Amino acid sequence: MKNVILALMLFSAFSAFAKEVTIYSVYPGEELAPIFAPFTERTGITVNFVSGTTNELVAKLQEEGRNTAADLYLDKDMTFLSAAKEKGIFKNFTSQTVKGNVPAHLRDNQDLWTLVFYRARVIMYNPNKVSADELSTYEALGDAKWYKRLCVRTSTNSYNQALGAYFVRHLGAMKTFDLLTSWVKNFSVDPISNDRGVIQAVADGKCDVGIANTYYLPAFIRANPEFPVKVFFPNQKDFGAHVNGVGIGIVKHAKNVKEANLLLEYFTSVEVQTPVAAAFSQYPVNPKADMIKILKDFGAFKEDTVNISEVAERTSLASGLFPLANYK
Numbered sequence: 095m096k097n098v099i100l101a102l103m104l105f106s107a108f109s110a111f112a113k114e115v116t117i118y119s120v121y122p123g124e125e126l127a128p129i130f131a132p133f134t135e136r137t138g139i140t141v142n143f144v145s146g147t148t149n150e151l152v153a154k155l156q157e158e159g160r161n162t163a164a165d166l167y168l169d170k171d172m173t174f175l176s177a178a179k180e181k182g183i184f185k186n187f188t189s190q191t192v193k194g195n196v197p198a199h200l201r202d203n204q205d206l207w208t209l210v211f212y213r214a215r216v217i218m219y220n221p222n223k224v225s226a227d228e229l230s231t232y233e234a235l236g237d238a239k240w241y242k243r244l245c246v247r248t249s250t251n252s253y254n255q256a257l258g259a260y261f262v263r264h265l266g267a268m269k270t271f272d273l274l275t276s277w278v279k280n281f282s283v284d285p286i287s288n289d290r291g292v293i294q295a296v297a298d299g300k301c302d303v304g305i306a307n308t309y310y311l312p313a314f315i316r317a318n319p320e321f322p323v324k325v326f327f328p329n330q331k332d333f334g335a336h337v338n339g340v341g342i343g344i345v346k347h348a349k350n351v352k353e354a355n356l357l358l359e360y361f362t363s364v365e366v367q368t369p370v371a372a373a374f375s376q377y378p379v380n381p382k383a384d385m386i387k388i389l390k391d392f393g394a395f396k397e398d399t400v401n402i403s404e405v406a407e408r409t410s411l412a413s414g415l416f417p418l419a420n421y422k
């Protein structure tokens with residue numbers, strides 16, 4: 095009986111101060127809080143947020159080391175998560191539920207981080223100028239046929255660096271350089287500073303084909319159902335379209351590891367995946383979750399199934415190839 099009482103006292107003392115989890119995030123806490131409110135209600139685990147830029151948060155994590163308050167780190171692009179992994183920021187998550195919720199290729203190969211929502215970086219074309227059967231691969235946009243018809247975003251952006259890493263993984267560095275060089279020859283205008291600008295340029299006839307992330311197009315279509323830009327998923331007969339996404343991992347020096355694993359289970363559950371993917375017009379990583387109609391209308395497609403960390407770890411090599419190819 096004495097032992098039981100002692101155990102009960104220990105248990106309540108433990109649970110009194112272990113019920114919280116802290117996320118370092120590039121998204122503001124106000125945006126994330128509503129997503130996790132039901133989690134707190136159900137488990138009693140409070141979720142704290144510290145927001146900043148990628149550079150600020152990674153520097154903070156390194157500086158704080160063992161003394162960090164962070165249990166998880168959330169970022170918007172796999173190139174940033176991969177760079178954080180190389181700096182030793184993460185420890186692997188162990189939850190079998192998370193592994194069941196997320197297909198293996200969308201999780202880091204050591205389960206140090208996982209994507210939670212994702213998108214494809216695709217060819218967007220003007221159907222008044224181009225028919226889908228003229229399109230095939232990213233590489234083919236370097237053909238003479240597309241001379242002065244292609245527009246792209248600036249190469250220093252992480253989305254293009256990740257796309258470059260995909261090329262390096264599938265084609266090797268030399269062929270990636272050739273591909274980028276062939277694209278540059280076909281640019282109709284200088285690289286544009288954002289994806290929305292690329293899509294608008296395709297619609298305005300400044301170019302006939304462009305490269306952009308899938309989630310940017312729905313807003314244009316909602317505003318104008320006749321908006322003259324369509325999605326083409328490239329490389330369907332070989333590697334599959336390049337995908338990238340928002341991801342999260344448990345921090346190496348996390349104090350609340352059990353709670354962090356529980357949060358990942360919740361974040362990757364259908365209950366969260368369906369509404370949050372919808373809010374951001376992204377694809378849910380959990381294949382049991384639903385996606386918005388506009389994305390369904392883009393069609394089912396073959397995505398790259400090489401493990402995302404094997405793609406992302408080639409980012410620095412890829413980033414050196416863009417300037418060599420004179421792709422600004």
Ligand SMILES: [Fe+2]
Binds near residue numbers: 307
């Ligand atoms: Fe974006």
